[in-house]
Amino acid sequence: MDAEQRAARIWRFRERTEHDAAALFAQLAADLLAAGAPGTLVELASRCAADERRHAALCRAIVDDLDRGLAPLAPDPQPRLGPQHTTPAHRALYASVALGCVTESLSTALLIEIRGGVDRPSVREAVDIILEDEIRHARLGWACLEHAATRGDVTWLAPSIAEMLHAALDTERLSDPDLPEEGVDLTRFGILRPHIAERVCRATIEHVIVPGLARHGIRAARG
Numbered sequence: 770m771d772a773e774q775r776a777a778r779i780w781r782f783r784e785r786t787e788h789d790a791a792a793l794f795a796q797l798a799a800d801l802l803a804a805g806a807p808g809t810l811v812e813l814a815s816r817c818a819a820d821e822r823r824h825a826a827l828c829r830a831i832v833d834d835l836d837r838g839l840a841p842l843a844p845d846p847q848p849r850l851g852p853q854h855t856t857p858a859h860r861a862l863y864a865s866v867a868l869g870c871v872t873e874s875l876s877t878a879l880l881i882e883i884r885g886g887v888d889r890p891s892v893r894e895a896v897d898i899i900l901e902d903e904i905r906h907a908r909l910g911w912a913c914l915e916h917a918a919t920r921g922d923v924t925w926l927a928p929s930i931a932e933m934l935h936a937a938l939d940t941e942r943l944s945d946p947d948l949p950e951e952g953v954d955l956t957r958f959g960i961l962r963p964h965i966a967e968r969v970c971r972a973t974i975e976h977v978i979v980p981g982l983a984r985h986g987i988r989a990a991r992g
Contacts, residue, residue, distance in 0.1 A: 776958035777836035784828035785842045786940055790868070791821035793850060794906075797864045803857035806916065813909050814865075820902040827895040834891045835958070851929065862917045866926055869910010871978060872937040877903045878973040879941070879966060886956035896959055911981060918985045930982065930989040938970060 798814035832839050851863030880900040887893045917923050954962065961969070979989050 772953065772955060772958070773835045775953065776955050776960060777832045777839050779955070779960050780828050780831045780835065780958075781839060781842055784825050784832065785844065787821050787825035787828055789845055790872075791818045791825065793864060793868055794818035794821060796849070797861060797868065800857040800861035800864065801913070804861050805858075806861065806913070810909070810913055810916065813905070813912075817902075817906045817909060820906065824895075824899050824902065827898060831891055831895055831959075834889075858917070862913065862923060863926065863929065865910045865913035865917075866930075866982075867933040867936070869907050870914060870981060871910075871930075871933045872940075873903050873907040873910060874978055874981075875937050875941070875970055875973050877907050878969050878977070879961065882965065882969050883959050883961055886961075887959050888957045889959075892957075892959040914982075914985060922986075924986045924988075926982075927987050927989065930987065934974060934978075934989075941966060941970070 794814055795818040798811050798818060801811045801814055829841065832841075850867050851860060853860070877900065880896055880903060884893075884896050884900060887896055914923065956962070982989060
């Protein structure tokens with residue numbers, strides 16, 4: 770398998786994760802509405818769902834550019850986040866932190882790093898568009914957390930933060946679990962070497978996510 774074929778398979782995995790994210794943001798919008806959240810947050814969550822569907826189309830365009838004819842991955846069952854048998858407000862808070870504060874904050878940092886090494890036009894255009902949107906998606910998560918914190922205790926999330934972080938990091942690693950650390954450099958196709966992605970993620974967790982959560986009394990467990 771050559772570099773373009775390997776890169777196409779990674780972008781195909783990303784295509785599926787974007788569809789998953791679209792479904793999760795749509796569910797978040799519904800829960801925010803049911804919880805009586807401000808209309809601006811509900812509208813932004815709906816916009817994020819639409820963004821993610823557009824991201825999936827951008828990923829598919831890259832797949833076709835690199836390895837035309839590579840079929841999409843079968844969709845996962847309807848994804849869900851956090852406790853389901855609870856109030857819409859609790860579901861919305863869990864999802865907004867998992868999606869926005871954790872996953873999209875990590876995605877933003879990774880895309881900034883990715884952007885510097887891309888030289889393929891189709892990939893560069895997609896990365897620029899997705900990065901702009903992911904910044905907004907992360908801000909949604911932090912805005913939802915801020916809103917919830919003004920209305921009640923949010924520290925009940927603390928035991929779940931490690932699970933959220935592991936899920937986000939596992940999704941990034943699973944994009945190509947067999948990518949060699951040395952020997953196959955796919956940077957120009959928008960794919961970081963594992964040790965670089967690990968460094969970016971650790972820095973983002975330490976300097977952005979953990980302090981941001983701590984402002985609201987949510988103390989993530991060490992490790």
